[in-house]
Amino acid sequence: MSTVTTEELSETTLLRFATAGSVDDGKSTLVGRLLHDSKSVLTDQLEAVERASASRGQEAPDLALLTDGLRAEREQGITIDVAYRYFATPLRRFILADTPGHVQYTRNMVTGASTAELTVILVDARNGVVEQTRRHAALAALLRVPHVVLAVNKMDLVDYEEKVFAGIAEEFTAYATELGVPEVTAIPISALVGDNVVEPSANMDWYGGPTVLEHLETVPVSHDLSHCHARLPVQYVIRPRSAEHPDYRGYAGQIAAGSFHVGEEVTVLPSGRTSKVAGIDLLGEPVDVAWTTQSVTLLLEDDIDISRGDLIVPSKDAPATTQDIEATVCHVADAPLTVNHRVLLKHGTRTVKAIVKDIPSRLTLDDLSLHPHPGQLVANDIGRVKIRTAEPLPVDSYSDSRRTGSFILIDPNDGQTLTAGMVGESFASPEPVKDEAEDDGWDF
Known part of the structure; x- marks a missing residue:
């Protein structure tokens, strides 16, 4: 494993990223190469991959097996589920979602990229931009993924030709720009050989940009939601009914965005009732302020009818x-x-x-x-x-x-x-047609 101390990890940032691309474009191999070459694989994991590869008649370890963990995936030779991997370098911690490439599993990419700050979209240098590439680019745009990396893979199979890479990068960037993708970084790689994944390629001296890992370590992380409008979806109402806390009524949940402060006026939606934050409990201890992703319990000054599914928000930032x-x-x-x-x-x-x-x-x-x-x-x-x-x-x-x-x-x-x-995410749409649904108790 990478030798990163606890002190170093506390000072690094976290990047959530996902991989996407067509089937057989080499996503799992890229992830395996990334983990292997960054020394983020345990010895017993690597030995297990070597044994599995040898049993299939392969001379070299199949690094894709580091992510294709399901038996069905190994048997079919394709990724069919989202595989999450966690690793770290001295500069950053990572949560990686390796998503399937087969068209029937496109839905899984929505799961993998929904919380990602960066998506790596792979393209086979021999095939260029295909329909599944365009679909993944569209999903990245709709999901508001801030950063997209175009990894043009299998450059070793096109003799590392710069023109091949440049043509694919130009076509994809133009398409992504039309979709509204804010940033595209194109990198020519060979995941199988290791070119430009962790170490710079000796076969592509015409490329002067970062490797995949260098880009992942240095791309700005913008997932800080602490300055957004505060939102707390209520998951559970806590009523201990104990002699020690006879009047305790707390509203527990994970803060989805923003921060809450003791004394702040809040509104409960959809009822619209207002109150003030009387207290905030975090891990059983009272605190004055709590922020996004923390799981907390809010106590309010007023006795309001609140249940699971309600949303607590600052009164000044309440949505309609x-x-x-x-x-x-x-x-x-x-x-x-x-x-x-x-x-x-x-x-x-x-x-x-x-x-x-x-x-x-x-x-x-x-x-x-x-x-x-x-x-x-x-x-x-x-x-x-x-x-x-x-x-x-x-x-x-x-x-x-x-x-x-x-x-x-x-x-x-x-x-x-x-x-x-x-x-609210929209493409230009024609006027709606008149609805002619029958009255069956579901019309509102």
Whole structure:
């Protein structure tokens, strides 16, 4: 393992990043090479990979096996689930999500990249930018991933030609710019050989940029949400009913963004009732202030009816509540999403009934054109939807908060996740069609 002391780790920053790309583009091999060459692999892990590789008749260790941990993945030779890996260098700590490349597992990329600050999109130098590359770029843009790395892999199979790399980088960058991706860094690599992954390549002296690891260690980390509008989705109401604390009533949850202070005036949504923070308990101890990602219990001065699913916010920064939500979504279920579809919408810790009132458009990935009123979205489609909820919800725009500006749609019959949505993220959409749903108790 990398020899990083506890003191050094306390002074480093954390970067969450994800890998994406088409099947067989070498994502798992890149991750394995990254872990191996940065000395972030335990000896017994490497020995297990060497044994598994030898049993398959391979002379060299197959570094992809470091991330393809499921038996089904090893048997098929493809990644089918999101594999999370944790490693560190003296400059930074990392949480890596290796996402599948096969088109049927595109939905998993939404999971892996939803909290990422950087996405590495791999392209096979022999194939260039393909439809799955464009889909992953579109998802990175919709998920507001601040940094995108284009890793042009398998350069050893195109004789390390600079023209091949330059052509792919130019095409992808132009496409990503149209999508609104703020930053693209293109790096030519060979994950199998190790060129420009951790160590600079001796085969591409025409490239003067950073290696993949150098870029990961130095890219600005912008996931500090402590200065955003404060949001606490209530997960649990604590009533100990003990003789020691007969009147204790606390509202527990993880702070999604911002910070809360004792004495601050807050509003409880969707009811709109107001109070002041009387106390904050963190790990059983009282504190004066708490901030994003900390799990805390808030105590209020007033006795207010609050339950799981409510949202506590500073009164000065309270979002509006609404029953009409417009969003861009990625459909992840095998069954299609249709107009008038009855669903459950989960936002934060609240789940409510909802109806898909309209699907104004579906995005065509080849040229970023819009197919108006497609009537349905099928697996891996990206489209625009309009939803009516049974109860008002306090939603933020996804551009303001990736936590409280997102939601999922759930099948009420079997609990399957249907769609991941980003509130307010939009492509230009045509006028909605008139809804002609029958009155079956789900119209709000």
